[in-house]
Amino acid sequence: MPTPAPQHFAPDVVPPARRERAYVGSLTPELFVPTAARPVRAKLRMLAADTQVMPHSHPWAQVAISTTGVIRLTVNHGTFIVPPSRALWIPPGVEHAVTMVEDADLRTLYFHQPPGRCGPQALGATHDGAGSDTWRQCRVLEVSDLLRALVREMPTEPDGDTAPTAAALLRERHLSALLREQHLTALIRDELARAAAVKLGVDLPHDKRLRHLCEAVLADPTRHDTLAAWAHDTGASPRTVARLFRSELGSTFTQWRQQVILAKAVSLAAGRMPMGQIAAELGYSASAFSAMVRKSVGQPPGRFLGQQESNGSVSGRPAEASLQRIHVIQR
Numbered sequence: 001m002p003t004p005a006p007q008h009f010a011p012d013v014v015p016p017a018r019r020e021r022a023y024v025g026s027l028t029p030e031l032f033v034p035t036a037a038r039p040v041r042a043k044l045r046m047l048a049a050d051t052q053v054m055p056h057s058h059p060w061a062q063v064a065i066s067t068t069g070v071i072r073l074t075v076n077h078g079t080f081i082v083p084p085s086r087a088l089w090i091p092p093g094v095e096h097a098v099t100m101v102e103d104a105d106l107r108t109l110y111f112h113q114p115p116g117r118c119g120p121q122a123l124g125a126t127h128d129g130a131g132s133d134t135w136r137q138c139r140v141l142e143v144s145d146l147l148r149a150l151v152r153e154m155p156t157e158p159d160g161d162t163a164p165t166a167a168a169l170l171r172e173r174h175l176s177a178l179l180r181e182q183h184l185t186a187l188i189r190d191e192l193a194r195a196a197a198v199k200l201g202v203d204l205p206h207d208k209r210l211r212h213l214c215e216a217v218l219a220d221p222t223r224h225d226t227l228a229a230w231a232h233d234t235g236a237s238p239r240t241v242a243r244l245f246r247s248e249l250g251s252t253f254t255q256w257r258q259q260v261i262l263a264k265a266v267s268l269a270a271g272r273m274p275m276g277q278i279a280a281e282l283g284y285s286a287s288a289f290s291a292m293v294r295k296s297v298g299q300p301p302g303r304f305l306g307q308q309e310s311n312g313s314v315s316g317r318p319a320e321a322s323l324q325r326i327h328v329i330q331r
Contacts (some may be wrong), residue, residue, distance in 0.1 A: 034110045063089055065086075074098075077203060153184055173228065
């Protein structure tokens with residue numbers, strides 16, 4: 001299947017109240033190109049809050065994850081909040097920008113994708129769904145404790161690093177490192193294929209007036225309570241804005257803003273803010289917030305926000321089962 005042409009979009013609008021945003025390039029992806037021999041490559045950058053990686057795309061798939069902070073990824077049609085309990089799958093050819101909501105370790109996994117196949121298991125058997133449309137769109141995925149640990153262990157050295165002078169020692173270390181990377185790669189692909197998808201994306205419109213309003217809501221969703229107040233900031237009438245929401249995003253303003261509230265709640269929860277404080281921060285009572293989350297996503301707030309204790313389990317699966325898979329792969 002041919003790689004889709006990237007659709008260009010403007011970087012995030014910077015809210016006036018925030019400090020000046022720092023912009024960086026796409027962080028040398030050419031030094032981490034995945035291949036059939038090394039189908040998963042890992043990259044690590046520590047970035048400060050309000051840093052944005054400028055819009056770019058790759059001919060390979062990507063998973064973005066941070067194990068210490070919250071990041072926001074924006075594509076042409078939407079934006080995604082990604083706390084440490086989640087990861088974002090980005091198919092090949094999709095242009096995206098990454099913004100640090102707070103100081104974070106930006107960990108990037110690049111996935112080799114053979115022609116006509118897409119997904120973390122694209123090199124495996126056909127029954128894994130790698131050829132379906134499921135993986136040809138951005139997906140927010142739950143991150144198990146095991147997956148988070150595996151990502152941290154993946155080697156992040158770029159191609160072309162200076163090699164040791166002793167050839168024999170170099171060969172031994174190289175083979176050992178490659179074998180370890182193969183084990184980690186197999187487990188990472190397996191964990192991603194099993195990961196549950198989570199609705200954490202917020203759709204964005206093409207209309208410039210509505211896009212400006214949506215960016216303002218994303219920056220501070222509680223600044224106004226009514227559509228009329230938000231519309232006043234754009235110079236458009238509430239009726240015009242309501243019509244644009246239906247035609248551009250297929251929802252009402254209230255429905256769309258609720259998705260923004262949920263994304264904001266996830267961001268606050270990543271900082272271990274208590275549930276009651278999160279509710280108050282977003283203009284809800286504790287009971288009203290709990291009811292809203294359950295109605296919207298079909299999960300209790302603790303689970304949706306990643307605040308429930310795992311009690312020795314990983315994504316609902318016993319930790320022993322995950323350890324058994326490690327043993328089988330390493331045998």
